[in-house]
Amino acid sequence: MTVFGLESNQVMGLAAAVSAVAGAEVDESAAAEIFARAAWTGIAEPGDSVAGALVSSLGAVAALTSLVDSWTIDRVTVECSSSGVDPVAPHDLALAFDRWRPRLVSSSVVMALRQAARVSARLILPADHVWPSAVDDLGVHGPIALWVRGVDAALESLPTSVALVGARAATGYGEHMAMELGAGLSDRGVSVVSGAAYGIDGMVHRSVLASGGLTVAFLAGGVDRFYPSGHDALLGRIATVGAVVSELPCGSPPTKWRFLQRNRLIAASSVATVVVEAGRRSGSLNTAAHAASVGRPLGAVPGPVTSPSSAGCHRLIREFDAVCVTSVDEVIELASGMAGDAQQPELDIGLDAASDRLPPDQVRVLDALSVRSARTTADVARRTGMSMGATEGVLGLLALEGAAIEGEAGWRKQKR
Amino acid sequence: MTVFGLESNQVMGLAAAVSAVAGAEVDESAAAEIFARAAWTGIAEPGDSVAGALVSSLGAVAALTSLVDSWTIDRVTVECSSSGVDPVAPHDLALAFDRWRPRLVSSSVVMALRQAARVSARLILPADHVWPSAVDDLGVHGPIALWVRGVDAALESLPTSVALVGARAATGYGEHMAMELGAGLSDRGVSVVSGAAYGIDGMVHRSVLASGGLTVAFLAGGVDRFYPSGHDALLGRIATVGAVVSELPCGSPPTKWRFLQRNRLIAASSVATVVVEAGRRSGSLNTAAHAASVGRPLGAVPGPVTSPSSAGCHRLIREFDAVCVTSVDEVIELASGMAGDAQQPELDIGLDAASDRLPPDQVRVLDALSVRSARTTADVARRTGMSMGATEGVLGLLALEGAAIEGEAGWRKQKR
Numbered sequence: 001m002t003v004f005g006l007e008s009n010q011v012m013g014l015a016a017a018v019s020a021v022a023g024a025e026v027d028e029s030a031a032a033e034i035f036a037r038a039a040w041t042g043i044a045e046p047g048d049s050v051a052g053a054l055v056s057s058l059g060a061v062a063a064l065t066s067l068v069d070s071w072t073i074d075r076v077t078v079e080c081s082s083s084g085v086d087p088v089a090p091h092d093l094a095l096a097f098d099r100w101r102p103r104l105v106s107s108s109v110v111m112a113l114r115q116a117a118r119v120s121a122r123l124i125l126p127a128d129h130v131w132p133s134a135v136d137d138l139g140v141h142g143p144i145a146l147w148v149r150g151v152d153a154a155l156e157s158l159p160t161s162v163a164l165v166g167a168r169a170a171t172g173y174g175e176h177m178a179m180e181l182g183a184g185l186s187d188r189g190v191s192v193v194s195g196a197a198y199g200i201d202g203m204v205h206r207s208v209l210a211s212g213g214l215t216v217a218f219l220a221g222g223v224d225r226f227y228p229s230g231h232d233a234l235l236g237r238i239a240t241v242g243a244v245v246s247e248l249p250c251g252s253p254p255t256k257w258r259f260l261q262r263n264r265l266i267a268a269s270s271v272a273t274v275v276v277e278a279g280r281r282s283g284s285l286n287t288a289a290h291a292a293s294v295g296r297p298l299g300a301v302p303g304p305v306t307s308p309s310s311a312g313c314h315r316l317i318r319e320f321d322a323v324c325v326t327s328v329d330e331v332i333e334l335a336s337g338m339a340g341d342a343q344q345p346e347l348d349i350g351l352d353a354a355s356d357r358l359p360p361d362q363v364r365v366l367d368a369l370s371v372r373s374a375r376t377t378a379d380v381a382r383r384t385g386m387s388m389g390a391t392e393g394v395l396g397l398l399a400l401e402g403a404a405i406e407g408e409a410g411w412r413k414q415k416r
Numbered sequence: 417m418t419v420f421g422l423e424s425n426q427v428m429g430l431a432a433a434v435s436a437v438a439g440a441e442v443d444e445s446a447a448a449e450i451f452a453r454a455a456w457t458g459i460a461e462p463g464d465s466v467a468g469a470l471v472s473s474l475g476a477v478a479a480l481t482s483l484v485d486s487w488t489i490d491r492v493t494v495e496c497s498s499s500g501v502d503p504v505a506p507h508d509l510a511l512a513f514d515r516w517r518p519r520l521v522s523s524s525v526v527m528a529l530r531q532a533a534r535v536s537a538r539l540i541l542p543a544d545h546v547w548p549s550a551v552d553d554l555g556v557h558g559p560i561a562l563w564v565r566g567v568d569a570a571l572e573s574l575p576t577s578v579a580l581v582g583a584r585a586a587t588g589y590g591e592h593m594a595m596e597l598g599a600g601l602s603d604r605g606v607s608v609v610s611g612a613a614y615g616i617d618g619m620v621h622r623s624v625l626a627s628g629g630l631t632v633a634f635l636a637g638g639v640d641r642f643y644p645s646g647h648d649a650l651l652g653r654i655a656t657v658g659a660v661v662s663e664l665p666c667g668s669p670p671t672k673w674r675f676l677q678r679n680r681l682i683a684a685s686s687v688a689t690v691v692v693e694a695g696r697r698s699g700s701l702n703t704a705a706h707a708a709s710v711g712r713p714l715g716a717v718p719g720p721v722t723s724p725s726s727a728g729c730h731r732l733i734r735e736f737d738a739v740c741v742t743s744v745d746e747v748i749e750l751a752s753g754m755a756g757d758a759q760q761p762e763l764d765i766g767l768d769a770a771s772d773r774l775p776p777d778q779v780r781v782l783d784a785l786s787v788r789s790a791r792t793t794a795d796v797a798r799r800t801g802m803s804m805g806a807t808e809g810v811l812g813l814l815a816l817e818g819a820a821i822e823g824e825a826g827w828r829k830q831k832r
Contacts, residue, residue, distance in 0.1 A: 045780075045801035098803030102794055173720060255783035257776065302718030302730060304589060305742040314718060317733060317740040324733040324740065326721040360673065364461075367671035378518055385461035387514030 006106070011035050014110065017117035020128040036060035037145035038116075038123055039109045042249045043067070043100050044144065046261035050088050050096035052140030057083040060144065067100055085140075112222075112249035119224045121149045121250060130155040132269045137294050143247040143265065149223045150216070150243025157191035157214045162335050163270035163291070164192055165263075166200025167282035171309045174277025177301050178203035181276060184328030186213025190335070193218065193270045195262065196231055196238070200276045200284070205238055215242040218269070220262040221254035222246060260286055267291035272335040274299040274325055278312030285312050292320060299325040299334045361386065365394045366403060366413060374409035422522070427451050430526065433533035436544040452476035453561035454532075454539055455525045458665045459483070459516045460560065462677035466504050466512035468556030473499040476560065483516055501556075528638075528665035535640045537565045537666060546571040548685045553710050559663040559681065565639045566632070566659025573607035573630045578751050579686035579707070580608055581679075582616025583698035587725045590693025593717050594619035597692060600744030602629025606751070609634065609686045611678065612647055612654070616692045616700070621654055631658040634685070636678040637670035638662060676702055683707035688751040690715040690741055694728030701728050708736060715741040715750045777802060781810045782819060782829060790825035 006014075008028060015031035016024075018038070026034070037060045044051030054063045057080040066076050073090045080087060088096075116123065124131055124146045132155060135142050148155065164181055166174060182204040185192050191214035194201040201217075208215040217238050221227050223246045226235040238244050247265065248258065263283070267273050267290035275298075278284045291298045300322040303310030316322035325331050358366070361384075368383035369375060375383070381391040395411055398404035405412050422430075424444060431447035432440075434454070442450070453476045460467030470479045473496040482492050489506050496503060504512075532539065540547055540562045548571060551558050564571065580597055582590060598620040601608050607630035610617040617633075624631040633654050637643050639662045642651040654660050663681065664674065679699070683689050683706035691714075694700045707714045716738040719726030732738035741747050774782070777800075784799035785791060791799075797807040811827055814820035821828050 043801075048801070095803065095806075098805060099797070099801055102797040102804060103801060105798070173722070177721060255780065257780045257783060301721060302726075302733070302740065304720050305593060305717060306589070310718075311742070314740055314742045317718070318742075318746070324718070324730055326727070326730045326734075330734070364671065364673045367673060381515070381518040382521070385459075385464070385515055385519060387511060388518060389514060390511075 006110070014113040014117070018113055018121065018123040020122050020124050020130060032061050033059075033125065034123055035109070035113075036064040037125055038113055038249065039064055040144045041123075041147065041247055042108055042112055042252070043103045046143065046247050046258055047138075047141045047264065048096070049140040050092055051100070051144065052142060053085055053088045054080070054093075054096075055144055056140065057085040067097065067104060073097070108251075109249075112251055115222075115224050115250035116147060119149060119250065121147050121223050124148050124155070132158040134159060134270075135265060135268045138264060138268050141264070142268075145247070147223050147246050147249060148243055149239040150245070151241065154191065154214045154216050154241075154243035155245075158193070158216060158269050159271070160335075161191040161193050161214075161216065161270045162331060163266045163273040163287065164194055164200070164204040164276055165266060165273065165278075165284040165287045166204075166276040167278045167284055167309065167312070168197050168199035168201075169279060169282075169309065170199035170203065170277055171303075171307060173303055173307070174200055174309060175203045177303075178276045179207040181274065181301075181328055181331055182207030182213075182215075183211045185331065186211035186215075188328065188332065189213075190332065191215060191242075193266055195219075195266055195284075195287070196226075196228075196235055196244075198228060198230065200278075202231055202234060204276070205234060205242075209234075209237055209241065216269070217242070217244045218262050218265045219244060219246040219254065220248070220258035222248050222250040222252040224250035225253075227254050259283060263287040264290040264294075267296055268294045270296070272297040272299065272331070274301065274331055274334065275313055275316055275322070276301050277303060277309055278316075279309050280311040280315060282312045285316065288316050288320065288322065297334045297337060298322045299331060301325055361390065361394050362398060362403075365391060365398060369404055369411055369413035371413045371415050374407050374412050376410040380411060422526070430529040430533070434529055434537065434539045436538050436540050436546060448477050449475075449541065450539055451525070451529075452480040453541055454529055454665060455480055456560045457539075457563065457663055458524055458528055458668070459519045462559065462663050462674055463554075463557045463680065464512070465556040466508055467516070467560065468558060469501055469504045470496070470509075470512075471560055472556065473501045483513065483520060489513070524667070525665075528667055531638075531640050531666035532563060535565060535666065537563050537639050540564050540571070548574040550575060550686075551681060551684045554680060554684050557680070558684075561663070563639050563662050563665060564659055565655040566661070567657065570607065570630045570632050570657075570659035571661075574609070574632060574685050575687070576751075577607040577609050577630075577632065577686045578747060579682050579689040579703070580610055580616070580620040580692055581682060581689065581694075581700040581703045582620075582692040583694045583700055583725065583728070584613050584615040584617075585695065585698075585725065586615035586619065586693055587719075587723060589719055589723070590616055590725060591619045593719075594692045595623040597690065597717075597744055597747055598623030598629075598631075599627045601747060602627035602631075604744065604748065605629075606748065607631060607658075609682055611635075611682055611700075611703070612642075612644075612651055612660075614644060614646065616694075618647055618650060620692070621650060621658075625650075625653055625657065632685070633658070633660050634678050634681045635660060635662040635670065636664070636674040638664050638666040638668040640666035641669075643670050675699060679703040680706040680710075683712055684710045686712065688713040688715060688747070690717065690747055690750065691729055691732055691738070692717050693719060693725055694732075695725050696727040696731060698728045701732065704732050704736065704738065713750045713753060714738045715747060717741055777806065777810050778814060778819075781807060781814060785820055785827055785829035787829045787831050790823050790828050792826040796827060 012031040015034035016026040194204040196217040273291035300313035300316040364384040428447040431450035432442040610620045612633035689707035716729035716732040780800040
């Protein structure tokens, strides 16, 4: 086997170094798969649906071969047609080959693999046991492989994790809420996904680390060079006790486009997404939109209307049906799909509140009694608008409860 | 005609004094109707559905006669059966007669009418042109008549009014929002309904008065004695340029029960209800529940999660489908039934935000350019993951826009 002019043992060595199962034997076909998927993470931009469809149809190795060997579009179409995957239009395939070709540089794949081995990053494939299979909900827009620095436990916790995201320009209120929710989820054993940005994201990760919980950071660039650089130490700690994940190979710089695509991984890999604090045009609203589009429950933390930093959260609640969440319990309710289910009979509210849970007729009789002046039963009946009989019954009940006292001149309310 | 032993001319005099149309002629039958409905406002507690059904079936005058003349339940049932109104169970009728009888005191009706005339309160009947017919949505729980001190314009504005309510225990934030929304609605010609309580309600009325708008206060007791007493001057001003309304006759004290029933009038008489600020057990949540139960749009203003004074609003948004409203425009959207209709394609959000509305391929090319070092088209194509042709096209476009510059060594980004 030769790929990109590399000898089989070279490919196998590189592949073994980044294999998901550290120290495991990697046979030739496994190595080819690892190498091909690693190459694809550098050739196709995140979210490239033609790459996703081609890899699904032909497998990563044959898909790479079709590109390296410059198959005709006709041949690719024929080979794809035997798979069950929806066919890609020849025109789109041609455009895709055109945009992939400039990136078909064997040295960059090799460099990315070597750099990954150097920083102990591993390449997780869809077949691996730690693959977060929820991202497969993205279909052909899903990742072809994931580069990871971290512990298996963090990846394994993703199927029950919650994403907490928010704006870089956070207020003290927003950071307080990020801390509350991050720590609260950790304390309940729920792992927390975020994007490692300044502001809300950073506070989320920090609060989880402080609580000894599991946290996963998805990056928009390679996992070898942490971004933002001010979070280098933070990301280093996450890589030690949690996981730092990216679909881009080592050496890839983050770009605006990649931030937007990274957001879809945050949304898809977790059970629910909560926007903690976000202005009207915060990038975290994009994560929220991804969560909604892959059918994940979406929550937003409200804030003062007078704070522009909460305007995005309010917009999500108003226009995008995000659930208003105000506590850790409510985040967990959201994630377990129970939000809003516990609806009570509507007229209960307020009635309870105002009457301290007393039955309405007792409230009416108590209202009609005075602490100072005694009133006859007839007078109380008139004041309450109840019958004499009903009034007598309720007065007797209130007397038993010690709330009303009967004297010679009539009934009085017990002083409290 | 004699009622309660009063001569016809006495009844007509009293009726004319409180007639909705000041100074108008009141004939004998109109006077009997006014007198009977005035009596019913004192005999039945607000929301008494048996009274509502009986008055609907027999008319107010015959219904009163049935009570005064102590008709048998059988006779009442027979007389009612010819009307189209749903019959009341004989057992419920018997209970109702028992609770009404203690209040059948002619002197109290006469006193209430005299006191109303003294404070220039009028009695508005369902047939009157200023009757707020939206309250008829309450069905048999609706008011039999309304006592009013104020101007016709305020009553006539009710069909397009918005109710703004909230807790007595208001924070500076809540009062600020009450002021903003009250003044904002006034400035747009929308009249505002509230309950004249301390805290949010009071601030709502004040802000409308300050803006020269129309405001209507619904009270839980008679309109002769303003409650709370600390709002005596405020209510006096509302009675002069707006309207103070109650379904209870003059002399009636407010009770907890009546506050809860008063809330249904606030909710039903206006187009939409917005809770401005409310704690978890605020009585204003009861108004919200009434609004929902009569099918009026319900809004709530969010606040800091850390403020218990906003917990009720958040609960309404979470559990009772209240619309999150953050501005006057959004209140008006709510009232016009358009809230939430302007939903956008979901993935727009964030994508726009992060890319400053540039097309995605331009964002990608700009991201791949540097201000300092020139890059070849092939290099840019590789970095963006786009084809050579597409990259050339976008670079040309960016050059035209002055965003990219081509030099001898290649392309650079224009410094901003």
